[in-house]
Amino acid sequence: MIVSSTRWVGTSSISTVVETSVDVSFCHFFQYIIPIPWSKNCGTWKFPSTVYQHTACLPLVTNTLIDYTFLHYTLLQKMHSRYALLFPALASLASAWAPPSYSGYNLLWADTFDGPGGASPNTNNWNIITGNLGVNGELETYSSSNRNVQLSGGSTIQLVPWADGSASGGWTSGRIESKYTFTPAAGVVTLAEAQIRFGTNDISNKQGIWPAFWMLGDSLRHGTSWPACGELDVLETVDGQLTGYGTVHCNVYPGGICNEPNGRSGNIGIPDQSWHTWRITWDRTSWNWQTETITWYMDGRQFFQINGATIGNSDVWATLCHNPLYFILNVAVGGGWPGYPNSATLGGYGSMMEVAYVAVFQT
Template sequence: MHFLKFLLPVLPALVSAWAPPSISGYGLVWADTFSGAGATLPNENNWNIIDGKLNVNNELETYRRSTRNAQMSGGNTLQLVPWKDSSVNGGWTSGRLESKYTFTPQANKKTLAQAQIRFGSNDIATKQGIWPAFWILGDSLRHYGGWPACGELDIMETINGQLTGYGTTHCDVYPGGICNEPSGIAGRIGIPDQGWHTWTIVWDRTTGNWQTETITWFMDGQQFQQIRGSQINNWNVWSSLIYSPLFFILNVAVGGSWPGNPNGNTLDGYGAMMEVAYVATYST
């Protein structure tokens, strides 16, 4: 296992170039395909690379603007890698990217966001406390708002190496509120394996009535979660999820209130990473 872990940084360079797929009825609006030389930072015109400890959810990691934690593979992928590090508070470093790009789902259209993701090859039994995620926050959080009023849509989260993906909505107030914080409104789906899978969310504003608008989650084209305006039943809260500017987050957290902390079996490094082939938005 340790031998394979140290081989992994070389292998992705053998992968052919990735590109966001053509999707029938949609046009590509924005994408990052993570092209570039291996062992370099992601494109900082597109991403804020977080550097520091965020002190959220009782997580252990300190995020670093370092190619040790957030790097281009050289094979047109991004690798976010958690490492044990006794020099930092919490004992772990990791990678987190937040997009400078923002988007607002448009009236009378469908807007689609998507990423292709795989997980490192460490055995599932060695991933206690590892928490990769592809998610969205309302841009108001950066300017004047608080959480969860800003709105949060978790497109994909998985914990402890378990082959279960979660899609969750956080909104309104904490604790309680419309989204039952801190749990949120969640759906789940089984993940076939730790290999490449496509995670998608679609905002449908084609009905002309906010109560019948929907937000829907998919893995590899299979729907596993949906919310609609009438379920939220509050225009202001619904607005934070579908009428307001949004931005992407890619990260690997370590420990925290949900997964619990790593144990003596937890391995770090490339075998515990999240790897991303592209992130893209589309619109009809």
């Protein structure tokens, strides 16, 4: 199964003819192709009378002109053996996701997840993690299958949890870790961000689902234990709740400077499950570790900040602000924080985390 995504911004009108007879599930169409509710007036679609709806929610479309106007949303084209691509004419409008340009900043590194739908991410950039890691009481077994980790074909990557009775904890999911590391440099501002959306399952169907965009100190790969390696969580959200958490973990477990296992954190309300930009900046322009800052943002809105003086230990601060870091993208299932899935929890694309790009900038 492949879900591909392409985004257009602005107001446009397009017409196309479906040249062959196809069955297209409009139940899935409205769930996946237009995740923004109609009540938000994202656009209008006009289907002629030859497009009709069966009781099974399957309209038959044959040589049918379909006119549609859209304002601003993400179009997801769901393809399966039973589905067909409705709008081939849209391919010419597709543009790859790309990190923005910021005045005064240079792009150091980015992955825009280009490639065919169903492919794995670029293994020059990412390690695809497999197995049950045995952390936090989580249930998922991470898999390299494109059922769990795949490029969408629309310049995004999808990390998808699935209930799976054959897996040790009853769930499989996706997790990737960057081979790339970066160090917030002295005397400049470093910025790391990703653009992320979540699947459209209702909050009542996401108990136990735990997506995250975060970083660990590279020293973990070289023998330093957690949390002494340092951890910066750019975004976590649990159970489908529209609250994003930014957290720092450090020093020792339990307790310590960062009050482990809880860490030090801030949070912000998320307007919806659609695309938002999650960012951390490291400001080392003061040349004084105590006044250096690490700041969290959603869509440019600050929601958490710490400085060296708050941590109060220069060696511990260095693990967060002076030393190499690497990225992690994953969807966990279960654990001490979100709790465990219940009978209403749904896996699949409706509970996925989709990422358009990850990028690092520096002044």
